[in-house]
Amino acid sequence: MEVLPSFLKGKLSPIMETRLLKLRNVKLLHFLEEAVDLCEPESVYIVEGTEEDISEIRNRALLTKEETELNVKGHTIHFDHALDQARAREDTFILGDRIPFVNTKPRKEGLEEVKSILKGAMKGRVMYVGLYSLGPVGSPAQILAVQITDSPYVIHSENILYRNAYREFEGDKDFLKFIHSKGSQDVKKRRIVIDLDGVVYSVNTTYAGNSVGLKKLALRLTLNRAVREGWLSEHMAIVGLEGSNGVHYVTAAFPSGSGKTSTSMMGRLISDDLAFIMGIDGDVRAWNPEAGVFGIIQGINSKDDPIVWKVLHTPGEVIFSNVLMTPERSAYWDGSGLPEPEKGINFSGEWWKGKKDDQGKPVPPSHPNARFTVSLKSFDNLDPNYDNPNGVKIDAVIFGVRDYKTLVPIAEAFDWEHGVVTMGASMESARTSAVIGKQDEMEFNPMALLDFISVPLGKYVQNYINFGKRLRNPPKIFGVNYFLKDGDKYVNSKEDKRVWLRWVVERLEGRSKALETPIGKIPLYEDLRRLFGEALGKEYSEKDYEAQFSLRLRGYKEKYERILDIYSKIDTPKDILHIIERQIQRIEEYRKSMGDVVSPFRLKVIE
Ligand SMILES: Nc1nc2c(ncn2[C@@H]2O[C@H](COP(=O)(O)OP(=O)(O)OP(=O)(O)O)[C@@H](O)[C@H]2O)c(=O)[nH]1
Ligand SMILES: O=C([O-])CC(=O)C(=O)O
Numbered sequence: 001m002e003v004l005p006s007f008l009k010g011k012l013s014p015i016m017e018t019r020l021l022k023l024r025n026v027k028l029l030h031f032l033e034e035a036v037d038l039c040e041p042e043s044v045y046i047v048e049g050t051e052e053d054i055s056e057i058r059n060r061a062l063l064t065k066e067e068t069e070l071n072v073k074g075h076t077i078h079f080d081h082a083l084d085q086a087r088a089r090e091d092t093f094i095l096g097d098r099i100p101f102v103n104t105k106p107r108k109e110g111l112e113e114v115k116s117i118l119k120g121a122m123k124g125r126v127m128y129v130g131l132y133s134l135g136p137v138g139s140p141a142q143i144l145a146v147q148i149t150d151s152p153y154v155i156h157s158e159n160i161l162y163r164n165a166y167r168e169f170e171g172d173k174d175f176l177k178f179i180h181s182k183g184s185q186d187v188k189k190r191r192i193v194i195d196l197d198g199v200v201y202s203v204n205t206t207y208a209g210n211s212v213g214l215k216k217l218a219l220r221l222t223l224n225r226a227v228r229e230g231w232l233s234e235h236m237a238i239v240g241l242e243g244s245n246g247v248h249y250v251t252a253a254f255p256s257g258s259g260k261t262s263t264s265m266m267g268r269l270i271s272d273d274l275a276f277i278m279g280i281d282g283d284v285r286a287w288n289p290e291a292g293v294f295g296i297i298q299g300i301n302s303k304d305d306p307i308v309w310k311v312l313h314t315p316g317e318v319i320f321s322n323v324l325m326t327p328e329r330s331a332y333w334d335g336s337g338l339p340e341p342e343k344g345i346n347f348s349g350e351w352w353k354g355k356k357d358d359q360g361k362p363v364p365p366s367h368p369n370a371r372f373t374v375s376l377k378s379f380d381n382l383d384p385n386y387d388n389p390n391g392v393k394i395d396a397v398i399f400g401v402r403d404y405k406t407l408v409p410i411a412e413a414f415d416w417e418h419g420v421v422t423m424g425a426s427m428e429s430a431r432t433s434a435v436i437g438k439q440d441e442m443e444f445n446p447m448a449l450l451d452f453i454s455v456p457l458g459k460y461v462q463n464y465i466n467f468g469k470r471l472r473n474p475p476k477i478f479g480v481n482y483f484l485k486d487g488d489k490y491v492n493s494k495e496d497k498r499v500w501l502r503w504v505v506e507r508l509e510g511r512s513k514a515l516e517t518p519i520g521k522i523p524l525y526e527d528l529r530r531l532f533g534e535a536l537g538k539e540y541s542e543k544d545y546e547a548q549f550s551l552r553l554r555g556y557k558e559k560y561e562r563i564l565d566i567y568s569k570i571d572t573p574k575d576i577l578h579i580i581e582r583q584i585q586r587i588e589e590y591r592k593s594m595g596d597v598v599s600p601f602r603l604k605v606i607e
């Protein structure tokens with residue numbers, strides 16, 4: 001492969017030509033041919049990932065006005081279209097046969113539609129080709145991926161969020177394939193089309209959750225592969241928690257907008273959003289597919305989030321998206337604790353205090369799903385193992401939800417299967433602004449993967465259970481809820497999660513006891529009082545404990561009846577249904593003898 005194929009003639013500078021031909025990757029050439037024929041770009045830019053490359057792409061994002069420089073060195077701001085501020089669930093399809101809970105489209109129809117929109121979409125534009133590795137290079141979790149896009153903002157984001165891996169593409173290696181075009185940004189023609197065996201297409205959107213292929217689009221592909229190969233590709237943070245016997249790494253699933261990034265800042269950061277998890281010699285090991293954070297900015301303040309606050313106020317590479325740019329060119333967002341500016345520029349254009357939209361609704365200065373994009377390397381709590389090809393050993397798994405009414409702040413499962421089924425597969429959580437559409441409605445969201453499941457759900461849960469069976473000593477599983485309310489007030493503050501995480505560590509090290517309940521094991525008052533003192537220097541009253549840990553058994557019963565109903569109607573293995581049925585039976589027995597709401601002071605200590 002010494003000569004350039006004809007479809008690329010006139011589209012590559014001599015440097016780019018050398019870069020491409022050096023790889024001798026015929027599969028890559030075939031992919032480029034498809035993209036060039038379809039999108040008809042003026043030229044092609046191969047990203048090698050050198051420092052010059054990275055700064056060149058950042059400059060191009062500024063030149064095309066996809067980003068604007070802020071008044072701190074290295075900081076830029078990007079705006080997505082006012083109607084393109086979050087993941088577009090309704091416009092996202094997996095090609096192929098119907099699968100319950102998955103938005104599918106017949107293959108031929110889906111491909112024809114998206115290709116007709118992408119036809120010629122890059123005319124007069126540069127087509128960027130980013131070459132990355134999901135997971136540390138040389139690890140069992142390494143999966144190569146190629147992003148094609150006409151948006152320098154998208155490539156700039158990926159250079160921050162993923163590991164450039166140009167050299168790994170030498171030879172005929174396989175890779176995941178993503179083609180994105182910002183198109184005309186007509187949201188009516190926004191489509192995200194996922195071919196599980198082929199290319200993922202995304203057009204007429206720039207919001208990173210829809211356009212950055214390696215993030216949530218790749219998750220559908222890797223989840224599907226993981227189920228076929230017997231490992232787990234999850235929507236989870238990975239964090240190291242210090243205990244008396246060293247560091248315990250845990251993974252933590254929370255639906256979008258519900259606690260992954262904030263939990264990952266409570267200990268040693270490995271990952272804030274995604275995890276590849278494999279069984280290796282009987283242990284569980286996990287890797288971060290990513291190398292950066294695309295985090296929610298609303299509510300980030302100096303007291304609750306000192307680590308993120310520092311990153312967002314220090315010179316260095318940061319892309320802010322959909323916050324307010326003040327006349328002094330600084331970034332402002334809601335919940336920062338700073339006074340609201342009088343005016344600025346935001347996702348709706350010019351913004352001023354009191355601005356209303358077409359329907360007369362107030363326009364907030366920053367969008368509730370406004371975000372920051374930053375390399376992991378910028379965080380003071382980054383764990384030295386973040387890029388270790390061996391990953392880290394996982395001792396516990398957390399499944400967390402946003403449940404205002406029923407679930408206790410933390411409970412430990414009886415065992416792996418009980419936790420996987422009644423905590424992970426049974427998650428119900430309130431929708432947040434990370435998805436376009438109605439907010440705050442409770443929805444079924446198994447393992448925080450509702451939008452990303454790409455296999456039948458029963459099969460997915462069975463893979464989880466089988467995964468545990470192959471382990472020497474399966475991790476303990478915990479169910480968490482940071483969002484319980486009494487009336488309209490949260491019963492916990494944001495920092496209380498430190499205490500729940502300490503309890504996890506003490507359970508792993510055998511230093512805290514537990515109370516038996518029908519839904520799992522919960523903390524004792526005495527242990528929590530001690531931990532609130534140690535972790536936060538806070539008094540913890542019996543009244544607080546009772547408000548947080550009373551078992552709302554009627555709510556629990558109704559929840560598991562809904563879950564049983566859902567799983568009974570799809571193709572679910574019998575053993576999984578039995579675990580839910582036994583949970584309902586246990587709740588009913590307790591409820592009959594103890595009533596609808598049971599104070600934790602009436603429960604017995606088990607260990
Ligand atoms: N009330 C309350 N809010 C919290 C707590 N922890 C986090 N939040 C808020 O919940 C929102 C989402 O938290 P994140 O940790 O960013 O959620 P995430 O799971 O990383 O979300 P994605 O990045 O969309 O996947 C933010 O606005 C936080 O400020 C908590 O303990 N209590
Ligand atoms: O993908 C996104 O848009 C951001 C994110 O982390 C999520 O929604 O889970």
Ligand SMILES: [Mn+2]
Binds near residue numbers: 262273294
């Ligand atoms: Mn996050």
